[in-house]
Amino acid sequence: MLLDIFLIVFGVAMVLYGADRLTEGASALARRMNVPEIIIGLTIVAAGTSAPELFVSLVSALKGTPDLAVGNVVGSNTMNAMLIVGCAALVAPMTISKSTVKKDIPFSVAASVLLILIAVDSFLGRIDGIILLLGFAIFMIYTLRQAKNGKQESNVEVKLENPWLSGFFVLLGLGLLVVGSNLFVSSASHVAMALGISEGVVGLTVVAGGTSLPELATSVVAARKGQSAIAIGNVIGSNVFNILLILGLTATISPLQIEGVSTLDIAVMLISVSLVWLFSFTRYTVERWEGALLVILYLAYLGHMIATL
Numbered sequence: 001m002l003l004d005i006f007l008i009v010f011g012v013a014m015v016l017y018g019a020d021r022l023t024e025g026a027s028a029l030a031r032r033m034n035v036p037e038i039i040i041g042l043t044i045v046a047a048g049t050s051a052p053e054l055f056v057s058l059v060s061a062l063k064g065t066p067d068l069a070v071g072n073v074v075g076s077n078t079m080n081a082m083l084i085v086g087c088a089a090l091v092a093p094m095t096i097s098k099s100t101v102k103k104d105i106p107f108s109v110a111a112s113v114l115l116i117l118i119a120v121d122s123f124l125g126r127i128d129g130i131i132l133l134l135g136f137a138i139f140m141i142y143t144l145r146q147a148k149n150g151k152q153e154s155n156v157e158v159k160l161e162n163p164w165l166s167g168f169f170v171l172l173g174l175g176l177l178v179v180g181s182n183l184f185v186s187s188a189s190h191v192a193m194a195l196g197i198s199e200g201v202v203g204l205t206v207v208a209g210g211t212s213l214p215e216l217a218t219s220v221v222a223a224r225k226g227q228s229a230i231a232i233g234n235v236i237g238s239n240v241f242n243i244l245l246i247l248g249l250t251a252t253i254s255p256l257q258i259e260g261v262s263t264l265d266i267a268v269m270l271i272s273v274s275l276v277w278l279f280s281f282t283r284y285t286v287e288r289w290e291g292a293l294l295v296i297l298y299l300a301y302l303g304h305m306i307a308t309l
């Protein structure tokens with residue numbers, strides 16, 4: 001028990017330090033390459049912080065228990081949009097560019113709608129998986145075109161100038177995020193089970209929270225440093241990666257029978273990202289009170305899930 005508690009604290013410390021290194025390295029890399037920070041957030045940072053979800057989903061598919069993948073993605077995306085954006089906005093109001101509001105966030109909403117449409121029969125087959133992967137390819141092509149046409153808009157002072165050093169910090173940060181979050185999930189699960197907490201509650205809270213811990217740490221640290229583009233790009237990109245890439249790969253490997261994920265769960269996922277989109281239209285900023293509202297709504301949803309177990 002004491003060892004698990006130590007590993008929980010150590011895991012959280014690794015995640016926080018990794019998030020700091022990743023944010024600093026990604027910002028410096030964006031400025032060096034003259035690429036908008038939102039693009040770095042949508043791609044490199046989002047891919048790295050989605051690694052835990054990718055690992056959990058692919059392993060569950062390979063082990064013949066692919067049903068876990070859908071719940072993992074739906075839960076993580078809801079947490080990303082409500083809890084993570086909410087916490088980041090509470091730390092510092094998040095300024096969001098017009099192009100992000102008009103182009104990037106709608107892509108995340110569209111990905112959620114696509115999942116609802118193809119999952120209406122509670123089944124994701126290989127054809128559905130391929131459709132999702134094609135959607136991901138379109139997203140990446142669109143994002144890379146944005147990178148070619150975009151200009152660096154950040155006025156934040158970035159200390160790292162050496163591109164190799166910046167790249168090293170990105171890789172170091174990603175590695176610490178993945179290892180630290182895995183330590184947190186494993187150790188916290190052991191402690192919860194030892195205290196007699198049910199597996200359902202552990203899955204809804206510890207595991208879902210653990211796989212979203214990299215996104216939470218990265219977005220909050222980025223918001224604190226005034227790098228809102230990376231914070232919001234991380235959330236949007238992670239949600240798109242989770243639905244289109246992770247579920248697409250998982251369904252292609254092993255068809256998914258959707259069980260344990262209700263219509264309400266999927267609806268809340270769509271509502272959560274739609275709320276972020278709506279709040280972004282208000283002066284292109286997610287204010288602190290809007291962040292507080294998102295956190296309160298997530299806690300209410302979490303309370304409902306636990307009450308209905």
